[in-house]
Amino acid sequence: MRFLPEEVEILAGIIEEAPDYLSGLEERILALEQGWDEELLDSLFRSFHSLKGIAGFANLTPVVTACHRAEDLVKELKSGRTLPVPAVVDALLGVTDFVQRFLERIQNALGTCTGGVLEIEFADLNEREAVAKVENVLTVEEKVHEPVEESQSTPPLLDEEFEKDALRDFLGELDENLAHAEQTLLRLEESFRSEDVDVLMRAFHSIKGGARLILSFAPEDSQAEILRSVEKIAHHLEDLFQAVRDGKASVDEALFQETYQGIDLIRNLRQALETGHPGIPREVPGIAPELKTGQITQKEGAATLEAFLNIAGQFLETWDECLSTGSQENLAYLVRLSEAVKNGLIRLGLRDAVSLLEELKIRVGEGDVSFLREARGEFVELLESLKEKGGRTEKPVSGAAPSAALSGGLTHTVRVDSEKLERMLNLVGELLTLKNATRTFVKKIEQEFSRVLPEAKNITSSLERLAVDFQSIVLSLRMVPVGELFARYRRTVRDLAKSLGKTISLAVEGGETELDRTVIERLGDPLTHLVRNAVDHGIESPEERERSGKPREGRVVLRAYYRGAYAFVEVEDDGRGIDPQAVRMKAVERGIVSSERVLQMSDQEVLSFLFVPGFSTAQVVSDVSGRGVGMDVVKTNVESMGGRVDVETRPGRGTTVRMRIPLSLLVVRGLMVRVAGERYIIPLDFIRETVKVSLERVREYFNGCFVEVRGEVLPLVVAEELLLGERVNLKTRNFDFDLVPLVVVVGEEGACAMAVDGFLEEGEYLVKAVPEYMRGQGLISGVTIMGDGSVVVILNPQELVK
Amino acid sequence: MTKVLIVDDSQMTRNFHAYILRSAGFTVIDAVDGADALEKLYAEGSIDCVITDLNMPNVDGLTFIRRVRKEELFRDIPIIIVTTLDDNVDRKEGLRAGANFYLVKPIQPGVLIESVRMAIGG
Numbered sequence: 036m037r038f039l040p041e042e043v044e045i046l047a048g049i050i051e052e053a054p055d056y057l058s059g060l061e062e063r064i065l066a067l068e069q070g071w072d073e074e075l076l077d078s079l080f081r082s083f084h085s086l087k088g089i090a091g092f093a094n095l096t097p098v099v100t101a102c103h104r105a106e107d108l109v110k111e112l113k114s115g116r117t118l119p120v121p122a123v124v125d126a127l128l129g130v131t132d133f134v135q136r137f138l139e140r141i142q143n144a145l146g147t148c149t150g151g152v153l154e155i156e157f158a159d160l161n162e163r164e165a166v167a168k169v170e171n172v173l174t175v176e177e178k179v180h181e182p183v184e185e186s187q188s189t190p191p192l193l194d195e196e197f198e199k200d201a202l203r204d205f206l207g208e209l210d211e212n213l214a215h216a217e218q219t220l221l222r223l224e225e226s227f228r229s230e231d232v233d234v235l236m237r238a239f240h241s242i243k244g245g246a247r248l249i250l251s252f253a254p255e256d257s258q259a260e261i262l263r264s265v266e267k268i269a270h271h272l273e274d275l276f277q278a279v280r281d282g283k284a285s286v287d288e289a290l291f292q293e294t295y296q297g298i299d300l301i302r303n304l305r306q307a308l309e310t311g312h313p314g315i316p317r318e319v320p321g322i323a324p325e326l327k328t329g330q331i332t333q334k335e336g337a338a339t340l341e342a343f344l345n346i347a348g349q350f351l352e353t354w355d356e357c358l359s360t361g362s363q364e365n366l367a368y369l370v371r372l373s374e375a376v377k378n379g380l381i382r383l384g385l386r387d388a389v390s391l392l393e394e395l396k397i398r399v400g401e402g403d404v405s406f407l408r409e410a411r412g413e414f415v416e417l418l419e420s421l422k423e424k425g426g427r428t429e430k431p432v433s434g435a436a437p438s439a440a441l442s443g444g445l446t447h448t449v450r451v452d453s454e455k456l457e458r459m460l461n462l463v464g465e466l467l468t469l470k471n472a473t474r475t476f477v478k479k480i481e482q483e484f485s486r487v488l489p490e491a492k493n494i495t496s497s498l499e500r501l502a503v504d505f506q507s508i509v510l511s512l513r514m515v516p517v518g519e520l521f522a523r524y525r526r527t528v529r530d531l532a533k534s535l536g537k538t539i540s541l542a543v544e545g546g547e548t549e550l551d552r553t554v555i556e557r558l559g560d561p562l563t564h565l566v567r568n569a570v571d572h573g574i575e576s577p578e579e580r581e582r583s584g585k586p587r588e589g590r591v592v593l594r595a596y597y598r599g600a601y602a603f604v605e606v607e608d609d610g611r612g613i614d615p616q617a618v619r620m621k622a623v624e625r626g627i628v629s630s631e632r633v634l635q636m637s638d639q640e641v642l643s644f645l646f647v648p649g650f651s652t653a654q655v656v657s658d659v660s661g662r663g664v665g666m667d668v669v670k671t672n673v674e675s676m677g678g679r680v681d682v683e684t685r686p687g688r689g690t691t692v693r694m695r696i697p698l699s700l701l702v703v704r705g706l707m708v709r710v711a712g713e714r715y716i717i718p719l720d721f722i723r724e725t726v727k728v729s730l731e732r733v734r735e736y737f738n739g740c741f742v743e744v745r746g747e748v749l750p751l752v753v754a755e756e757l758l759l760g761e762r763v764n765l766k767t768r769n770f771d772f773d774l775v776p777l778v779v780v781v782g783e784e785g786a787c788a789m790a791v792d793g794f795l796e797e798g799e800y801l802v803k804a805v806p807e808y809m810r811g812q813g814l815i816s817g818v819t820i821m822g823d824g825s826v827v828v829i830l831n832p833q834e835l836v837k
Numbered sequence: 838m839t840k841v842l843i844v845d846d847s848q849m850t851r852n853f854h855a856y857i858l859r860s861a862g863f864t865v866i867d868a869v870d871g872a873d874a875l876e877k878l879y880a881e882g883s884i885d886c887v888i889t890d891l892n893m894p895n896v897d898g899l900t901f902i903r904r905v906r907k908e909e910l911f912r913d914i915p916i917i918i919v920t921t922l923d924d925n926v927d928r929k930e931g932l933r934a935g936a937n938f939y940l941v942k943p944i945q946p947g948v949l950i951e952s953v954r955m956a957i958g959g
Contacts, residue, residue, distance in 0.1 A: 271853070271856055274852075275852070284848055289847040289850045293850070296946070337947070338948050338950065338951045339947075339951045341945065341948045342948045342955060345938070345948070349938050350938075353932075364933060368933065371935075371937055372937060372938055374915075374937070374958060375938055378955040378958035379955040381958075382955060
């Protein structure tokens with residue numbers, strides 16, 4: 036067995052841990068001869084189970100298998116079946132011995148290991164003998180009694196759990212390895228680096244090992260088939276890169292193509308693994324594995340149909356050529372090709388249609404071309420109906436498994452259960468609450484117990500510091516570098532550019548910028564739209580670029596950076612840009628705006644039409660994008676996170692779409708205000724300033740109130756009116772010195788002043804989601820819980836401005 | 838036992854296609870160019886299907902197909918051309934030279950297997 040350097044480390048760990056489980060194991064096994072109780076059996080089960088578990092980390096399949104069988108044996112005893120005790124003891128000791136010898140072998144090898152790859156020979160340890168002993172006990176017993184059904188149907192919970200966990204871990208790792216491999220492959224395609232070849236080998240090696248490990252648990256047949264396929268493909272891919280490393284093969288287009296295909300294939304198989312027990316659903320889109328032994332193929336029906344449509348298409352083409360020219364050569368070819376078409380129809384189970392081809396072969400063979408004219412319609416109809424059938428099952432979703440890109444294969448990461456994270460976050464919430472409560476409490480005792488006050492203040496400030504530190508750590512746990520998301524688009528750009536006949540390089544800037552994982556998840560769709568837009572519509576064809584004096588290769592940049600409390604994510608291209616004039620015309624044509632109005636609008640204002648649902652200036656509607664869906668999706672998604680989208684374009688030079696996203700959706704800095712005796716929070720991001728103005732400066736016009744602030748006239752809303760829906764006359768209110776407290780809020784549509792009853796305090800508040808029914812026309816964006824346990828509403832100024 | 842001859846100058850393509858076809862139960866023989874392929878054809882005697890690239894050193898795909906078809910013994914062996922999207926002309930030429938049909942790279946494994954089955958029949 037070969038172990039890579041990082042596996043050697045794991046081996047050392049196993050050697051360290053194994054004695055915990057092996058110690059006293061023999062005594063406990065021997066104790067079985069004196070009879071047993073539940074506790075003894077459980078302890079034996081746990082020992083073998085744990086040994087199996089740790090052996091699994093280094094893919095020590097023989098140990099895993101042997102321990103697994105030993106577990107089975109103990110299980111049988113637990114289920115109350117009578118087994119020949121001496122044989123059981125013998126078998127279990129056999130497994131223990133085997134494991135011990137196996138581990139000793141590793142320990143010795145580790146002692147002499149000088150780094151690098153470690154080779155250890157285990158073949159002579161006779162795993163089979165150990166396993167066979169267990170099998171014998173199990174099968175002898177089965178021959179004595181009739182097969183006992185119920186004992187098979189109630190396996191201990193623990194074991195099932197373990198296997199489920201193992202599968203889940205395997206899938207997680209698989210995603211990481213695939214994402215990692217794909218990224219490395221893309222890099223390798225740009226420039227050759229021998230390290231990358233090693234990285235790829237290792238990734239496929241791990242996939243192979245993982246699949247083998249799961250296989251050793253003897254999964255259901257359907258799963259086993261898939262796993263074997265995964266193992267085979269990974270093995271093959273590993274071999275490919277080994278050949279490259281050993282200088283036996285070159286790095287060329289074919290290699291990349293094969294590897295991409297292999298990765299896609301594994302990804303599809305993985306999908307089937309997750310959804311696929313007990314059997315793979317027939318309607319899995321795209322490639323699903325054939326479940327016959329050792330076959331790796333597309334879902335049979337889909338592949339057969341695709342193969343047939345390819346042949347039939349060529350057949351029809353030739354058919355038409357025969358009709359137009361009718362040369363002997365073409366006719367001969369048509370007859371030759373009809374064989375494959377006929378075979379295809381038979382494979383598709385369309386035997387009825389075969390007669391058509393047989394007749395064609397005879398008639399055309401006799402030189403009777405008129406038949407071709409008569410039968411063409413029938414054949415075309417047949418093809419169309421087949422295509423339609425295929426359309427429903429085709430088109431695998433590409434770029435799947437977003438979690439793969441997100442869970443991080445590049446940096447050294449620890450996976451954290453998101454549920455745990457959520458719980459921690461709630462704890463932080465409580466901690467913040469407590470912090471606020473303590474502060475209130477300290478204020479209260481300030482008046483009465485001045486003696487203990489310094490101490491209380493000390494405790495409070497320590498608690499505050501602790502809470503804040505804790506908060507920032509927990510929040511940072513949720514942060515994921517955006518680069519891993521960006522990396523997903525390399526493949527998108529590559530494939531898309533290729534299919535469009537363009538050459539485009541993708542550059543990533545600021546990939547290390549970290550964003551909240553929920554933000555990252557929600558950025559996926561908008562980025563896909565924007566990248567596709569850039570590649571399809573932004574970047575011109577190489578010829579066109581050359582004509583306008585640009586380099587043939589187009590450039591798309593994905594960029595992320597922080598500014599203030601925001602992260603900015605940009606998609607920039609150096610393509611043809613967007614012509615504001617074209618947008619103007621389209622907007623008028625679509626009836627979005629009048630032609631008089633549109634002429635008064637600035638170019639920047641006009642560009643906002645791009646976000647109107649269904650709006651597109653693309654001249655050609657292609658499969659890729661340009662159907663006008665997309666930009667509005669971008670806007671909706673980004674705004675749902677409290678962000679905004681801007682477009683900047685220079686005709687002929689390129690376009691930049693900039694998304695501004697709040698750093699975290701969880702904590703908001705806000706100003707607390709008092710309205711009609713209640714407290715409300717307004718996020719600081721939306722507050723331009725707070726002022727107190729004299730009542731005299733409030734003017735009422737027939738269509739609303741306005742107020743003059745520093746010479747600027749702003750629309751005025753009274754918060755109380757807005758929130759409680761009651762008419763309020765400010766003039767009748769008693770403000771100190773007749774000064775109205777105003778919060779000037781800014782939104783996309785401009786600024787407005789909001790009259791409140793008073794300003795309270797500024798602070799950081801943990802946002803809790805509000806149930807849908809409470810949101811009331813979007814005025815409320817969340818709630819927060821105060822130190823005294825009361826709930827305070829956080830307003831959404833975006834809506835206020837409207 | 839169905840025997841398939843894969844002719845391609847790229848070792849990796851050969852490996853990959855061979856691997857796919859073997860997994861479907863075919864016996865696979867491979868050749869690095871037209872000359873090699875002709876030699877293998879004569880040596881093997883019975884081949885059920887040929888999958889060939891067009892662009893190869895020494896004896897290219899077109900020449901290879903023409904030579905195969907000239908030989909009485911090999912006149913009915915199904916020949917599948919593997920080509921790229923942009924080489925439209927050669928592909929047509931290949932069909933005229935006697936190939937049965939073509940497949941455009943990249944080829945889905947399942948489609949490769951099914952195409953061979955359709956070419957052979959039965």
